[in-house]
Amino acid sequence: MDDEPLPKAVRRGLADEVADRVRDAVFAGRFPPGAPLREVELAESLGVSRGAVREGLARLQREGLIRTGWHRPTTVVAATAADVEEVYRVRAALDRLAAVTALRRATPRDLDELDRLVDEMAAELAAGAGVPRLLALDMAFHDRIYRAAGNGRLTAAWQAVRSQVFLFQLQRVSLARGQYRALVVAEHRELARLLRAGGDEHHLDRLAAEHVDTARRSLLALLPDPDGTDPAGTDTAGTDPDGTDPDGTGPDGTDPEGTTAAG
Amino acid sequence: MDDEPLPKAVRRGLADEVADRVRDAVFAGRFPPGAPLREVELAESLGVSRGAVREGLARLQREGLIRTGWHRPTTVVAATAADVEEVYRVRAALDRLAAVTALRRATPRDLDELDRLVDEMAAELAAGAGVPRLLALDMAFHDRIYRAAGNGRLTAAWQAVRSQVFLFQLQRVSLARGQYRALVVAEHRELARLLRAGGDEHHLDRLAAEHVDTARRSLLALLPDPDGTDPAGTDTAGTDPDGTDPDGTGPDGTDPEGTTAAG
DNA sequence: CCATGTCCGAATGTTGACATCAGGTCGTGC
DNA sequence: GCACGACCTGATGTCAACATTCGGACATGG
Structure with missing residues (x-):
């Protein structure tokens, strides 16, 4: 008897599927840092509509894996x-x-x-x-x-x-x-x-x-040293200072099994 | 002479607008805990399409303010x-x-x-x-x-x-x-x-x-004592790990740019 | 030659309609 | 009377097309 006998057979939407596929692709190096993730391309490539891709990308944005802006293509984050x-x-x-x-x-x-x-x-x-x-x-x-x-x-x-x-x-x-x-x-x-x-x-x-x-x-240790041991002021552009960044969409609270894979 | 002379005139999308309106409505008690937030209603009420409403609700879900499920209406969280x-x-x-x-x-x-x-x-x-x-x-x-x-x-x-x-x-x-x-x-x-x-x-x-x-x-102290939440939890952790106690959470939060309303 | 104004391509933002699914209700058989 | 199954309603999930906006290239004037 397991504490949770059945993993609860969750009904996933297309957005989750898209998010997983794109995330794996990013991890696999299919999209290098800085590369643009165009909605139409992904939609065609995955065989789904732009809406689903859009929602999936929003989820990835929530994870901080990609960045986007107003009427600008979303891009893969580059690790500084x-x-x-x-x-x-x-x-x-x-x-x-x-x-x-x-x-x-x-x-x-x-x-x-x-x-x-x-x-x-x-x-x-x-x-x-x-x-x-x-x-x-x-x-x-x-x-x-x-x-x-x-x-x-x-x-x-x-x-x-x-x-x-x-x-x-x-x-x-x-x-x-x-x-x-x-x-x-x-x-x-x-x-x-x-x-x-x-x-x-x-x-x-x-x-x-x-x-x-x-x-x-x-x-x-493997990255260019911006400043001293104690990095202060490395605010930079990556994130918005005011804190009101436009991001993503709703999370789903609990996702027990790791999705990432990449094994 | 501000450090940031111009607040950067951000171009907001409809989704942000929807999210703000709905959030304020929730804070104002317009939607009590447990109340359903139907996409079509909100779409009509706000004069926008369902897509925008959907995206806005996704944002609120990310904030943990509402909960949703597969093909189930989203509802306002009830604080237990x-x-x-x-x-x-x-x-x-x-x-x-x-x-x-x-x-x-x-x-x-x-x-x-x-x-x-x-x-x-x-x-x-x-x-x-x-x-x-x-x-x-x-x-x-x-x-x-x-x-x-x-x-x-x-x-x-x-x-x-x-x-x-x-x-x-x-x-x-x-x-x-x-x-x-x-x-x-x-x-x-x-x-x-x-x-x-x-x-x-x-x-x-x-x-x-x-x-x-x-x-x-x-x-x-103002909430019904649930039993199960956690035996040791509520009071708990009296010990401080780092010399400072690891948990504890804080009170208020608010939002800077006056979105919250109620004021 | 530099600065300014205009135009164009491409991508995202937005929309309304169609397909699918959950929950409840009613009807039926035992 | 109870359990099971089909149906219906209402909601969300999904889709393809239209509108808006960004960025750069080109032409123009000083």
Whole structure:
């Protein structure tokens, strides 16, 4: 008996389908950073109407994977140091909350799944698996933590940066060095251990923060340094300062199974 | 001599207009919690096509203000204790990051504006202003902090919960008691002071968390105790992981550019 | 040669109509 | 009387066509 026997057979619309296809295409490098995603082209290519494409793109915009403007073609985001800084800072805040919350709410099933993912990660690593495969497992691991936390809004916020995290890691294949790969696996194993231990909230919180920080620094090391160690003022154009950016469309709250794939 | 002399004259689409109108209507109580928002009705009422309405509703869904399903009418969210818990926990995580980041990036103009908002808040309070007015100022205050932080993704995440925070506070007019009102103003003044001082990051982080927690508890106190939401959850986490308590969420939110209405 | 005004292509923004689906109601058989 | 199935209504999902706007190229005047 599963806690959730049936994954609830959700009726997806075309927009979701379009979003998934385009997202995978972006991850696969079909559309490099800065490349335009024209609605008509995608509509023809996918065999659907522009409306569906439009809605799907709006969803991807919500995920921060693409940017658009008034009467301007949407383009794939290009990862600058400022972007990485922004995304990972937000991710750290969310991850910490997710970990601490999961500490109190994780079910035995959640804990088992986390261990299984870490084991699989280690196995794949030993087998010399490619970066996308390891990244997918990495993502699945964190997705599970968010799911265990059981906070819909938190999960939604995570999904708003998740694709960017994946894309950035994929573009800059920072996992290339074996040393770092092993470290990542070790960090995940430690996270799973602390969650199972169920005790030290402070320790877990700190580990979650450090885990993200490790990834952030390893990515920033590969990017042109805009300014000092402490990036201030890297506001830049990417996002709008006023905060009222025109984005996307409605989220669907909960999406349990990771959609990204890219395996 | 503004830092940004011209507010950039953004070209808004119909979807944004629709979203603003509907949001204001919801805040004004035109659509009570649970009420259906039918696309055709709104289309006729606003004099636009269903497409525009659809896109606008998608935006509101992203803000968590409405919920929808496959071929089911969208409805206004009803604030349960679990919802408040979720929203405020996420908000606390975001607010903490925003405050700490703003500590390093806030410009003198930002600081002046924060002080001005607090003063105005105090003045309105003394003048016996209504709850919506105080809430709007409260929101503007926090919006300014997010803006000062200069992290677009963080701001986007904030906007995904901002409307809910506003709605919850508005529905349960927890600010009714004069005592609490005064406390809120004092907390804001302290936040502004710490930001201007520019020093103690730890202290600021903790204050931001407490500020949100105060609001969270005051709201939960007014809601029926759901049982299941979470055993340890509501009060919870008394321990602070980083020395600062990980959760907690905050109270008000508002929107800067006066869209919210009610005022 | 630089600055200004105008035109054109292309993409998005917007629209109204058609197809599909969920929920409730009624009717039927046991 | 109860369970099951078909039907109908109303809503959203989807589509193809029209209107608006951006960006650049071209021509023009100083």
